[in-house]
């Protein structure tokens with residue numbers, strides 16, 4: 001009996017932790033017919049735009065009354081000023097939302113500053129937008145319309161290019177565009193994941209097969225092109241850790257022949273070679289990369305119930 005109670009409490013705490021770990025960050029909002037996420041960490045307009053894009057959403061603008069009301073509520077939760085996704089970067093003095101709605105057609109009033117470089121709009125007070133320098137650092141709101149289904153339920157993300165791999169229990173997405181290591185990690189993180197962490201030889205072979213020349217079918221791809229993964233020598237002292245802070249010794253650490261050699265003294269980022277072995281690489285080279293995502297961490301609430309999504313495993 002006593003043991004049962006202890007177990008009950010332990011299990012309760014454990015499931016609470018699991019629920020918190022799996023909290024979605026996009027909340028279904030029927031008023032705006034879609035999902036909303038407030039980013040409290042300030043960013044430039046460009047980074048806010050890109051973050052929403054990588055998340056599968058758009059930087060929100062008050063294009064109709066419900067969105068204006070929602071943005072106002074979110075603005076109120078911050079220090080008081082947020083970006084809206086409306087700018088005149090493509091044509092001076094012509095403010096248009098990312099979806100293409102003219103600012104004149106939005107249910108807000110706008111005050112124009114006369115300074116140069118005021119090409120982006122901020123929400124400064126209720127119903128009131130203002131032009132601003134796009135390089136400021138401000139919180140922002142991302143929005144995804146419900147018509148942009150189907151969502152990827154198996155991997156708990158809006159992005160259908162994440163594929164569930166039953167052998168590892170993770171989801172993966174191979175990015176075909178080449179990026180520097182830090183940018184790659186930022187993209188994976190915006191997608192709700194991280195640069196892939198290889199736990200064992202089987203996972204190394206799965207990733208290697210995913211990125212084989214035959215699987216990729218992209219031109220100018222050599223058998224030696226590295227694939228960035230989530231390991232790094234942060235302190236530049238030969239101590240490698242994963243992006244989740246684990247020692248490399250605790251995961252797959254089969255280095256290629258003679259590696260890590262810290263060639264040129266500056267190879268601090270980890271990659272996977274075509275032969276399935278690890279290599280140290282310059283962090284600023286641009287190369288392909290694989291993001292990994294925990295399918296239990298669904299990013300969004302269910303489109304019809306509004307509740308967190310249960311993982312849907314085969």
Ligand SMILES: *[C@@H]1O[C@H](CO)[C@@H](O)[C@H](O)[C@H]1NC(C)=O
Pocket residue numbers: 075076077078079080
């Ligand atoms: C948020 O709303 C409350 C109540 O209307 C108001 O008192 C407060 O000043 C607002 N905060 C911001 C940052 O606008």
Ligand SMILES: *[C@@H]1O[C@H](CO)[C@@H](O)[C@H](O)[C@H]1NC(C)=O
Pocket residue numbers: 117133134135136
């Ligand atoms: C405004 O933007 C320009 C470039 O876009 C920058 O050089 C300038 O320092 C910015 N001014 C302020 C006050 O942030």
Ligand SMILES: *[C@@H]1O[C@H](CO)[C@@H](O)[C@H](O)[C@H]1NC(C)=O
Pocket residue numbers: 202205206209
């Ligand atoms: C990788 O591909 C090879 C050749 O197609 C296959 O024999 C092997 O089983 C695959 N390994 C994994 C782990 O998928």
